[in-house]
Amino acid sequence: MKVKPIAVLLLPFLLAGCSWFDIGDEEEVRKPATLTQISTEINLERLWDVRIGKGAADKAIQLVPGYSGSRIFAAAADGTVKALDTGTGREIWSVNIETYYDDEERRNSFTKSADTITGGVGVGEELVLVGSSAGEVVAMNQSDGSLAWRARATSEVLSPPQAFGQLVVAQSIDGKLAGFNVFDGERKWLYSTSIPSLTLRGTATPILSDGVVTGFANGRIAVIDKERGLPVMDQRVAAAKGQSDLERLIDIDGLIARDENMLYAASYQGNIVAIDLAQNGRVVWGLPASTVTGVTLGFGNVYMSSADSVIFAYDTNASGRESWKNEALLYRDITAAVPVSSYLAIGDFEGYLHLVAQSDGRFVGRTRVDKDGLRSQAIVDGSRIYVMGNSGRLSALELR
8 A cells, every 4th residue: 555645545435345454564354345235214216317517526425415405516526516406406507617727727637537526615705616637726606606716725615615705615625624705716815734744635624604613634623713814712632643654544534514613523443532612621521532523413422434434323422432333334434424304314435325313223214226336425505415426427316
């Protein structure tokens, strides 16, 4: 396995078919669990599916769609961005972001062998936002897909840029978080943190509201003032252990969850923690954990898909005790567990979308969405689920 100095290590669960990670002298090979028959309680009816573009060559790229009103916006790694009607899947507009670069810029920024879009899709303030392999944030108008602005990031953006009020934020894999003016893309501030020489290839997805909340590859989570870009809170989630660089990986990647003044975050090879923002970032509880997809909230639980594909539910009360766990998808490279109605939607490397009950973790439904697999988490609107498959197709499903 070849490893470059920063943010290029591909996780085992990103490799379809079997999971492996070489730590020390022995290479551990892990076979994915075989799916067993379940008792179907909820049907997943496919309403439509639409090809957006070509699937990503880089297995670290996970392009999550975003929606606003009656429109859903999806991007493919080949540079295509489409706006679709949520009810019918009808195309409203389609663009390729390479058209926003002149000939010389395209020659210098993009190659046929590399993916064009690396991060997205962020939706907010009438904008559709993606990160390009040119190291830029590209903002398009929701109405017609026309270019609103382009802004230079300090490195690749692998998570969806976020917009709220007059601010757009984008996190890059070099440990920096940038704030841009929502109207013209002018950079307002840049927050930097130190990161280890070796990190996982991915970043946390920032939360943008009254402040900017995000996690970093050094195992720390921060709340950043959205006007000045200065830290309001900085808290450690995990501390590096072990002697090798691989053993000391403690990245916070994927989703962070917030419920008013409570933050929930988890790291790779570290911990899952509950942090009270009203008490200057005090850690209310913490437990050993390992994930790169992050955490979600629902039914009084915080849910985590672990690095070895076990689904955990932890009670959000002061103890954080384990409510239940489901090991039936072990080593199937599962996505984040996203709440939908009373259930959780989870994808896997063979392209199956699983539904489990939030109450006790039992399987209640399953369907195969994309034979090329699922890496991107589902997004949910009521009882509707949207899933971007590895083949570059977007599917809409309804709970029945």
